[in-house]
Amino acid sequence: MQKALDGLDRYCKNWGLSVNIEKTKIGFFSRGKIRNIPNFVLNGVPVQVVWDYVYLGVLFNYNNKFHNAMKRQCLIGNRAMFSLIRKCRKLNLPIDVQLDLFEKCVHPILLYGCEVWGYDSLDILSRFQLRFLKMLLDVYKTTPTCMVYGELGRYPIRIEVQCQLLVYWYKLMKEMNDGANKMSCLMLKLHLKLYHVQNVKLPWLSHVNTMLNKLGLSYLWTTQSLAVSGFKNVVKQRLRDQFLQEWNTDVNANSLCFNYRIYKKDFCLERYLLCLPRKLQVKLAKFRTSNHKLPIHQHRFFNVPRNERLCDMCDKNELGDEFHYLFSCTDESIVSERRKLISPYYRSHPNCLKYEQLMNCKSKIKLMKLARFVAHVMILVC
Numbered sequence: 001m002q003k004a005l006d007g008l009d010r011y012c013k014n015w016g017l018s019v020n021i022e023k024t025k026i027g028f029f030s031r032g033k034i035r036n037i038p039n040f041v042l043n044g045v046p047v048q049v050v051w052d053y054v055y056l057g058v059l060f061n062y063n064n065k066f067h068n069a070m071k072r073q074c075l076i077g078n079r080a081m082f083s084l085i086r087k088c089r090k091l092n093l094p095i096d097v098q099l100d101l102f103e104k105c106v107h108p109i110l111l112y113g114c115e116v117w118g119y120d121s122l123d124i125l126s127r128f129q130l131r132f133l134k135m136l137l138d139v140y141k142t143t144p145t146c147m148v149y150g151e152l153g154r155y156p157i158r159i160e161v162q163c164q165l166l167v168y169w170y171k172l173m174k175e176m177n178d179g180a181n182k183m184s185c186l187m188l189k190l191h192l193k194l195y196h197v198q199n200v201k202l203p204w205l206s207h208v209n210t211m212l213n214k215l216g217l218s219y220l221w222t223t224q225s226l227a228v229s230g231f232k233n234v235v236k237q238r239l240r241d242q243f244l245q246e247w248n249t250d251v252n253a254n255s256l257c258f259n260y261r262i263y264k265k266d267f268c269l270e271r272y273l274l275c276l277p278r279k280l281q282v283k284l285a286k287f288r289t290s291n292h293k294l295p296i297h298q299h300r301f302f303n304v305p306r307n308e309r310l311c312d313m314c315d316k317n318e319l320g321d322e323f324h325y326l327f328s329c330t331d332e333s334i335v336s337e338r339r340k341l342i343s344p345y346y347r348s349h350p351n352c353l354k355y356e357q358l359m360n361c362k363s364k365i366k367l368m369k370l371a372r373f374v375a376h377v378m379i380l381v382c
């Protein structure tokens, strides 16, 4: 390393250049921190040894992990997110516009350089995105993730990362095959040689290989030369389709989604979030996503078996769940509000089909009345 520094010094002197010693650092890449580091000197001035270094906006850590790089992006993204939230609240912007602005203004900050570090664990980014989505819905931190994505019709940020990484690989591969002399293409060529011929473990390439296999595009890896029209769209669509399958499984498997799975059929931004005033949106969102204190949810914390979480406001001896309070609880106050706010069609002979129809109705007036009714129920029960 010292030889390299001496060489740099000589080179600069020959060409009449000067090196900024404050910006010059020495970095080591190893599994653990190296002890007994020798002193490095450039032009008689000691050079600092650092364990991480920001190069072209991406933080490189000594251990070859990008966890700290993602943390750094999240820290910068945090400022942008809260500034965005403040402005959106001030201007009272609708929820779809807020989501769009988040994707246009904060996503690029979070995803900066993700083509390089996107193979690492992306939990920290997912948590960041979910925090914003939960703030929009004003629901508990413990709300099941599938409900949050489902209500807002949003895909996880990891899909964007994986898509960008694969598109970057595809672009490099095409340029390499066209004989481009770029440094990045030469590096890919070298990586492929090391990976295939010498069986060197390269996490970035392994990730590309695994992703292509998962997406049913293994032939691209085998040939490393075929072109696919609209590669980005193909990858994005397949990633989204796979996510939707996982989402459906989650909704059907999660015990908290027992009611949710009755009325949640389509993965889309729910209409009530677009047409209701903010206060009513929040009430209905809380009711739909089990952010309430109805016995079916609240008694979980006291380890009461599910079939014993009964309504204590009437003598019907029925489960105190959303369906009971919407349609059959005989508490006087609830009955009178129900008469005022829920149409007779739903009140007479209620069943799962009518429950689904009511929760998915498109009429703004009906949704507003439903939100008022659930707000009344939640105030009474808690």
Ligand SMILES: [Zn+2]
Pocket (backbone or CB within 6 Å): 311, 312, 313, 314, 315, 316, 324, 328, 329, 330, 331
């Ligand atoms: Zn009841």
